[in-house]
Amino acid sequence: MINFFDRLMRLDRRWIFLFLIVVCIIAYVSDFDVPIMPEREVETIYEFVDSLPPGEIVMIAIDYDPNNLAELHPMTYAIVEQCWRKNLKVLITSLSQNGPGMADEALRSITDSLAETKTYNGQVYEGREVVNGVDYCFLGYKPYFALVILGMGQNFRLPFPEDYYGTPLDSIPMMQGVLNYDDVACVIDLSGGNITDYWISYGQNRFNFPLALGLTGVMTAQYYPYLGSGQVFGIMGGLLGAAQYEKLVDNAGLARDGMRVQLPAHIVIILFILVGNIGFFVDRRNRHRAEGR
Amino acid sequence: MKRQVPLVLVLLFGLFMIFQYFVPHESSEWVYEFLLDWIYIIGIFALALGIWSLYVVSVDKVKTRKHDWGYSYVTLAGLFGMILFGFTARHGDEWGWYLIFVACVLLTVIMSVQAMAARINKGLPLGLAGLFLLGAVLIAVFDDTWSFYFYTQEGLQSTMFRAFFDYIMMPILATIFSLLAFFIASAAYRAFRARNLLASLLLIAALIVMMRFFPYFGENVGEFIARVSSWLMNVPNLAAQRAIIIGVGLGIVATALKVILGIERGYMGKG
Numbered sequence: 001m002i003n004f005f006d007r008l009m010r011l012d013r014r015w016i017f018l019f020l021i022v023v024c025i026i027a028y029v030s031d032f033d034v035p036i037m038p039e040r041e042v043e044t045i046y047e048f049v050d051s052l053p054p055g056e057i058v059m060i061a062i063d064y065d066p067n068n069l070a071e072l073h074p075m076t077y078a079i080v081e082q083c084w085r086k087n088l089k090v091l092i093t094s095l096s097q098n099g100p101g102m103a104d105e106a107l108r109s110i111t112d113s114l115a116e117t118k119t120y121n122g123q124v125y126e127g128r129e130v131v132n133g134v135d136y137c138f139l140g141y142k143p144y145f146a147l148v149i150l151g152m153g154q155n156f157r158l159p160f161p162e163d164y165y166g167t168p169l170d171s172i173p174m175m176q177g178v179l180n181y182d183d184v185a186c187v188i189d190l191s192g193g194n195i196t197d198y199w200i201s202y203g204q205n206r207f208n209f210p211l212a213l214g215l216t217g218v219m220t221a222q223y224y225p226y227l228g229s230g231q232v233f234g235i236m237g238g239l240l241g242a243a244q245y246e247k248l249v250d251n252a253g254l255a256r257d258g259m260r261v262q263l264p265a266h267i268v269i270i271l272f273i274l275v276g277n278i279g280f281f282v283d284r285r286n287r288h289r290a291e292g293r
Numbered sequence: 294m295k296r297q298v299p300l301v302l303v304l305l306f307g308l309f310m311i312f313q314y315f316v317p318h319e320s321s322e323w324v325y326e327f328l329l330d331w332i333y334i335i336g337i338f339a340l341a342l343g344i345w346s347l348y349v350v351s352v353d354k355v356k357t358r359k360h361d362w363g364y365s366y367v368t369l370a371g372l373f374g375m376i377l378f379g380f381t382a383r384h385g386d387e388w389g390w391y392l393i394f395v396a397c398v399l400l401t402v403i404m405s406v407q408a409m410a411a412r413i414n415k416g417l418p419l420g421l422a423g424l425f426l427l428g429a430v431l432i433a434v435f436d437d438t439w440s441f442y443f444y445t446q447e448g449l450q451s452t453m454f455r456a457f458f459d460y461i462m463m464p465i466l467a468t469i470f471s472l473l474a475f476f477i478a479s480a481a482y483r484a485f486r487a488r489n490l491l492a493s494l495l496l497i498a499a500l501i502v503m504m505r506f507f508p509y510f511g512e513n514v515g516e517f518i519a520r521v522s523s524w525l526m527n528v529p530n531l532a533a534q535r536a537i538i539i540g541v542g543l544g545i546v547a548t549a550l551k552v553i554l555g556i557e558r559g560y561m562g563k564g
Contacts, residue, residue, distance in 0.1 A: 013479040020478050035508040066466035098466075101458040143336055147329050158326065224526055225534045263507070265474060270503055272482040273496070280486045 005282040008275065020268055027264040034259040038244040041227055045188070045212045045234035046248040049079065052185050054087035057178065061189040061199065062106070063145070065098040068192030068216050074242040074255035075190050075214040076106045077113075080136075082249045084114050085125045089174050090136040091184060093152070093160075095145040095195050100164060103138060121250040132165070133172045140164030146198045153207040155179055181209040186233075190214035196223065204231050214241065300555045307553035347372065348406075356410040369406060370399050375457060381441055382451035389438025395453075397429035498525050 038046075049058060060079060064072045083090050092107075094100045110130070117127040130136065139160040142148045151159040156178065157169050169175045181187065187209055189199045196213060204211040210233050213223055217238025226232040236245055239262050242255035306328070313321045351365035377395055404422035408415045433441075442451075487493040505522035508515075551557035 011482075013483075016479045016482055017475045020475055037508060066463040067470035069463060069467045070471065098458075098462070101455075101462070104455070105459055105463075142333075144332055147332060151326075151329060154322070154326075158329075221526060221530050222534060225531050225538060228527065228531055265478075266503060267507070269478050269481050270500060272478055273485045273500070276482045276485065277487055277496070280488075 005279045008279040009283055016272065020265060023264050023268050024261050027261045030260070032260060033256070034243075034263050036240075036243050036247040036256065036259065038248050039241075041235045041237075042241055042244040043234075043248065045079075045236060046082075046245060048186060048210065048212070048233065049082055049088070050086070052086070052088055055089065056185040057089045057091050057174070057183065058083050059091040059093070059181075059184040059187045061187060061191070061195075062092060062094045062099045062103040063096045063195040063199075064102060064190060064192035064216075065096055066102065069102070070254075070258060071216050071239045071242060072190045072192060072214055073102065073106060074239070074253050074258070075236055075245060076102075077110060077253055078242065078245045078249050078251055078255070079188060079214075080106065080110050081113060081251060082120075084110065084130060084135055085118075085120065088185075089134075091139070091156075091174075091178075092136060093139040093148075094141045095148055096191075096193065097141065100138075100141045104164075107136070107138065118251075133163075133167065134174055137169070137172050137174050138164040145195050146202050149198055149203045150206070153180055153203065181207045184209065186210040186212060188212045188214065192216050192219070200226055200231055212236075296558075296561065299561055300558075303560075304553055304555065307549070344372070352406050352409045355406055356412075366403055366406065369402055373402050374399060375454070378451055378454040378457055380443060381439055382454075383439045385438070387438045390432045390436040391439045394429055394432040394436065394439075397425045397432065401425040401429060498529075501525060 052058070058079075060076070062076060080090055092103055094103050114130050115127045118125055132138075139156065140163060142159045148159045156175070160169060162168050163172060177183070181203070187199065187203065189196055189211065191199075191213070192215075196215065196219070199211060199213075203209070211231065212234040213226075213232055214236040215223060215238070217240070220235060220237030220241070223232065223235060227235055236242060239255055239258050243259045246253050246255050309324070310328075313325045348369065351369050353359075354362045354365045374395065377398055381391070381394075383389075383391055401422050404418045404425060407418035408422060411418060485496060485499070487496050501518060502522045502525055504510075505519050507518075510518065548557065552560065
C-alpha cells in the first residue's frame with residue numbers, strides 16, 4: 001500500500017494526460033445529456049433580451065479570438081438567434097484582432113439557421129431571410145479598444161464611418177437615427193480578455209448603458225464585483241454559462257454538447273486533486289513515523 | 294532640449310486629457326477627437342514597424358541558423374499569404390493564374406530572406422526573387438480572373454481568406470488553448486495540496502465552487518453546495534476582488550501622475 005502511494009506521488013504527467021483524453025473521448029461518444037440549472041446572473045440577461053419589444057437594438061461586442069471559441073461562440077449563436085427570432089436588431093462590433101472572422105462565421109451560421117422554421121420554448125418561429133443592414137449591422141474592427149468605446153459613446157460614425165463591408169453607416173436602414181449608446185437597449189460584451197475592463201470603465205461608467213457580460217470560465221470570478229455594484233446586469237461564465245443560456249432560449253447547441261465533455265473532465269480533475277492529497281498525507285505520515293523511529 | 298520637449302508634451306497632453314474628461318464642451322470634444330485620430334496614425338506606423346521587425350528577426354534567425362530557424366519561412370509565408378488573401382479575391386469560380394500569383398509573391402519573400410541571410414553568393418536568390426516578382430506583376434496585370442480589393446465587401450468575402458481563417462486559424466488557436474485543460478489537470482494533481490491552513494481553505498473553497506456545477510447531487514446537497522459556493526463568490530471573492538481593483542486603480546492614478554509630472558521617464562528609453 002505504501003509502495004502504491006509512493007508511486008502515485010511520482011506519477012508521470014503523461015499518464016494524467018492519457019487518462020483525461022480517454023475520459024473526454026468516452027464522454028464525447030456517449031449519448032447522455034447533462035442537466036443544466038440556469039443561475040440568476042444568466043437568467044437576468046435572458047429576461048432582459050426577452051422583454052424587449054421588436055425593433056429594439058441589442059449591441060453585441062464579439063471581443064474574442066478563436067482561442068475562446070469553445071466557450072464564447074455558443075453564447076453568440078444563442079443570443080443572436082434569440083434576438084433575430086424576436087425581430088430585434090443586432091448591432092455588432094469586434095474589438096479584438098481576430099474577432100471579425102469569428103463574427104462573420106457566426107453571422108453566416110445563424111443566418112442559415114434562421115431560414116428554417118423552429119420551435120423554441122413552445123413557440124413556433126417561421127423561417128425567414130436575415131437581411132444585412134435591416135436585421136443587423138456589423139461595424140467591424142478598429143484597434144485601440146478604449147478609444148473606440150469612447151468614440152462610439154459620442155457617435156458610432158466616429159470610429160466606424162462605414163460598416164465592415166464598406167457601406168456608409170448613414171445609408172444603412174437600421175442605423176437611421178441611431179447615434180450612440182443612447183439608442184441601443186443594451187450592450188452584451190462577449191470577451192476573452194481585458195477588453196471587458198474597458199467596456200465597464202470607459203463604456204458603462206461614462207455613458208451609463210445596461211451592460212451584460214459573457215466571459216471565459218477563468219475570468220468570471222474577477223467580474224463579480226461589477227455584478228454586485230450594478231454596473232453589470234448579468235454574467236454568463238464559461239461553457240456552463242453558455243449552456244445555461246442555451247437552456248433558457250431552448251436552443252440546445254454547442255455548449256450543451258460541450259458540457260457532456262467538460263463535466264467528466266472536471267470530475268477527473270477533482271479526483272486527481274483528491275488522490276494527490278491522499279498521497280500527500282500518507283507520504284507525510286510515513287515520513288513523520290520514520291523520523292519518530 | 295531632447296529631453297525637455299517630450300516632457301513638456303506629455304505634461305500638456307496629459308493635463309488636457311484630464312481636463313477634457315470633465316468638460317464636455319464642443320471645442321474640447323473637437324480637440325479630443327483630433328487627438329484620437331493621431332493615435333490611429335501613430336498606430337499604423339507601429340504596425341508597419343512591427344511587420345518590418347518580424348521580417349528582420351526572421352532573416353536573422355535564418356542567417357545565424359538559430360534553433361527552429363526553418364519555421365521563420367513558415368511565419369513569413371503565413372503573414373504575407375494572409376495579407377494577400379485579404380486584399381485579393383476572385384471574380385467568380387475560375388481560378389485562372391491566381392494561385393500561381395500567390396506562389397510567386399511568397400517565393401519572392403522567401404528568396405529575399407534567402408538573399409539577405411546568405412553570406413556569399415547573394416546573386417542567385419536575389420535574381421530568383423526578381424524573377425518571381427516579375428512573374429507576380431505580369432500575372433497581376435494580365436490575369437482578369439481576380440482583382441485587388443482594399444477594404445471592400447468583395448475583398449472581405451474572399452474565399453481563400455475565409456477558408457484560411459475558418460479551417461486553419463480557428464482550429465489551430467482553439468486546439469492550442471484547449472491543451473490548457475491537460476496542463477491544469479497535471480498542475481492540480483501536483484500542486485493543489487493542503488500543506489497548511491490557508492492552502493487547505495483554498496482547496497476546500499475551490500472544490501465547493503467546482504462541485505456546484507455537478508448536477509447529480511440530490512436536491513438538498515445540491516442546494517447546500519450552491520448556497521455555500523454563492524456565498525464564497527459573493528462575499529470573500531467579492532471583497533478580495535474589490536480590494537485588488539481599488540489597489541490597481543490607485544496604482545494607475547499614481548503612475549499616470551508620475552508620468553505626467555515627469556517623475557517616471559521610462560517611456561523615453563532611460564529611467
